[in-house]
Amino acid sequence: MSNGGSEVDYKHRVEVCFIPGQYPLYAPEMGIVVVIDVLRATSAMVAAFDSGVDRIIPVSTVEEASQYIGRPGYIAAAERNAEVVPGFSYGNSPLAYVGQDLRGKTIVMTTTNGTKAINLAHDAKQLVIGSFLNLTALCDWLIEQNENVLLLCSGWKDKFNLEDSVFAGAVLDRLLASGKFGVEEDSSIAAKYMYMSARDNYMGILKAAPRRRRIEQLKLNADVKFCLTPDQSTVIPVLRNGELVKMDTCSSTS
Amino acid sequence: MSNGGSEVDYKHRVEVCFIPGQYPLYAPEMGIVVVIDVLRATSAMVAAFDSGVDRIIPVSTVEEASQYIGRPGYIAAAERNAEVVPGFSYGNSPLAYVGQDLRGKTIVMTTTNGTKAINLAHDAKQLVIGSFLNLTALCDWLIEQNENVLLLCSGWKDKFNLEDSVFAGAVLDRLLASGKFGVEEDSSIAAKYMYMSARDNYMGILKAAPRRRRIEQLKLNADVKFCLTPDQSTVIPVLRNGELVKMDTCSSTS
Numbered sequence: 001m002s003n004g005g006s007e008v009d010y011k012h013r014v015e016v017c018f019i020p021g022q023y024p025l026y027a028p029e030m031g032i033v034v035v036i037d038v039l040r041a042t043s044a045m046v047a048a049f050d051s052g053v054d055r056i057i058p059v060s061t062v063e064e065a066s067q068y069i070g071r072p073g074y075i076a077a078a079e080r081n082a083e084v085v086p087g088f089s090y091g092n093s094p095l096a097y098v099g100q101d102l103r104g105k106t107i108v109m110t111t112t113n114g115t116k117a118i119n120l121a122h123d124a125k126q127l128v129i130g131s132f133l134n135l136t137a138l139c140d141w142l143i144e145q146n147e148n149v150l151l152l153c154s155g156w157k158d159k160f161n162l163e164d165s166v167f168a169g170a171v172l173d174r175l176l177a178s179g180k181f182g183v184e185e186d187s188s189i190a191a192k193y194m195y196m197s198a199r200d201n202y203m204g205i206l207k208a209a210p211r212r213r214r215i216e217q218l219k220l221n222a223d224v225k226f227c228l229t230p231d232q233s234t235v236i237p238v239l240r241n242g243e244l245v246k247m248d249t250c251s252s253t254s
Numbered sequence: 255m256s257n258g259g260s261e262v263d264y265k266h267r268v269e270v271c272f273i274p275g276q277y278p279l280y281a282p283e284m285g286i287v288v289v290i291d292v293l294r295a296t297s298a299m300v301a302a303f304d305s306g307v308d309r310i311i312p313v314s315t316v317e318e319a320s321q322y323i324g325r326p327g328y329i330a331a332a333e334r335n336a337e338v339v340p341g342f343s344y345g346n347s348p349l350a351y352v353g354q355d356l357r358g359k360t361i362v363m364t365t366t367n368g369t370k371a372i373n374l375a376h377d378a379k380q381l382v383i384g385s386f387l388n389l390t391a392l393c394d395w396l397i398e399q400n401e402n403v404l405l406l407c408s409g410w411k412d413k414f415n416l417e418d419s420v421f422a423g424a425v426l427d428r429l430l431a432s433g434k435f436g437v438e439e440d441s442s443i444a445a446k447y448m449y450m451s452a453r454d455n456y457m458g459i460l461k462a463a464p465r466r467r468r469i470e471q472l473k474l475n476a477d478v479k480f481c482l483t484p485d486q487s488t489v490i491p492v493l494r495n496g497e498l499v500k501m502d503t504c505s506s507t508s
Contacts, residue, residue, distance in 0.1 A: 022273070156440065159441065161440045205443075
């Protein structure tokens with residue numbers, strides 16, 4: 001990385017925003033926003049598209065999602081505090097979608113952090129979904145675009161969270177390695193350091209993490225392992241008119 | 255560090271808040287708040303007490319500080335955007351205070367980030383000032399108290415900044431090593447990782463940091479080196495009735 005002095009020798013910026021509340025401070029001049037909620041909303045979204053769903057509608061409230069319970073062609077999914085909301089069959093577990101044939105279905109989803117971040121950044125020029133599941137596909141696509149990239153972490157209840165920031169650092173590291181990107185924000189440098197500390201053992205950094213997360217990890221061990229396993233998918237979900245759909249990467253990069 | 259499972263085997267929490275805007279989310283249950291603005295407000299405060307000043311009054315606006323220009327016994331200090339505000343002789347440079355005899359003086363100070371964070375947290379049970387200059391004295395004192403500790407980074411214009419977070423990680427690391435503290439927040443773990451990445455070369459992490467900071471570093475090289483040199487002082491500034499004074503650590507810990 002080389003971005004000092006009077007000469008700027010990169011074309012575009014890649015920056016990390018740690019919490020949704022800071023989005024307005026980081027949004028100016030950004031072309032593509034990548035929304036990140038590793039545990040587990042954005043991982044579940046990628047897994048659902050891999051199982052064939054047509055579209056995912058992110059909604060802010062449980063009430064909105066509940067209107068789709070039992071409606072033909074729809075899957076209503078709602079998570080609060082890492083639990084499936086009573087009355088719903090789906091929460092934010094990606095494993096709930098794996099191995100199912102969901103072709104033609106629409107998911108209406110609300111989660112504690114992830115769908116909130118999507119709705120906050122819905123006016124971005126382009127909004128896509130990132131998770132370890134689609135890490136390489138996402139990075140390759142981002143490098144092909146000629147846009148500034150903002151990596152928007154969903155956090156945990158408006159606070160900083162570790163796994164989203166480590167993932168953001170992983171994306172940043174690849175984009176910097178392409179030579180087309182540079183950073184200006186301290187948060188971006190910090191995310192890179194976090195990724196470098198964690199990259200050899202993603203589970204390890206979570207094991208070192210606070211009690212809430214350790215308990216979550218014990219309870220959701222299979223889910224967490226799945227969410228931290230890179231490159232299980234080449235799908236990039238993209239927001240179009242308020243709905244997430246599978247990006248046609250063949251036509252968009254050629 | 256061991257803080258998982260059903261048993262909690264530490265007495266107190268030490269947590270890191272990366273930006274002042276998040277203070278209300280981190281403040282509950284905290285006894286001592288350490289305000290951190292490494293470059294350069296809290297470093298300057300420690301240096302000023304070392305040169306004999308009686309008290310420092312942190313104010314929010316340049317206008318308030320300007321009322322003390324030329325008043326006998328007072329030093330008016332104002333910094334905005336890393337520069338001394340026109341009309342003032344002092345900004346936030348610690349070196350401006352070093353080697354001077356300031357006994358009996360009162361400093362009235364306003365800075366871009368640091369004094370803002372102090373005023374935000376003024377209602378804490380106890381508010382003290384942290385910088386690399388008083389690192390060991392501060393940590394030793396914190397370990398002696400029986401309180402939860404919040405390390406409040408001043409950030410840069412409401413955003414995350416690297417040097418405050420690395421310093422917070424340094425304090426956290428020492429408090430955890432005492433065996434009396436544990437953490438619950440992901441931000442605290444992240445600060446520790448940042449400190450571990452930076453500890454062998456504080457200047458190095460700033461050199462890797464974005465352009466704004468690199469330019470600042472070049473321009474303020476002597477100042478920055480001074481601010482990143484640990485343990486030059488045993489002073490712990492503490493807020494009493496809206497004014498910072500030198501803590502009498504002999505009486506407070508015995």
